[in-house]
Amino acid sequence: MTLPENDLSRLPDLTEIEKRCLELAANGRTPADIVLETDLAMPRVTDAMRSAIDKLDARNITAAITRAVRLKLI
Template sequence: MTSSENDLSRLPELTEIEKRCLELAANGRTPADIVLETDIAMPRVTEAMRSAIDKLGTRNITAAIIRAARLNLI
């Protein structure tokens, strides 16, 4: 873990779409599934997931889901 992953004093601010995409991905939904369930366009789903990964300081969606859950963001 890096120091940024240990720093709980500055919680990342995720948008509602980022949170929703992470929640659905945490429940096993693929980006295509998320598009069908939410009617959000694929480019927006992809951008929301990439943005969440960046904001959470992780390298992939799995790590982003774990970090968001540990921080009670999802």
């Protein structure tokens, strides 16, 4: 499923953890940095980032961040 950039009627439902991880990654934080800043375990951070990538129908974290910003999710 490809999410059109201008279709705001079907915004992905990101969790607060997914949003936080995307925001931190958008600000240059690595997964290890995110672990330290959020006190989440590394598997939880990687799961949240992978889930956000999937929900945003992106190929990687950079594309997920770009799409989340364009959709005003972060």
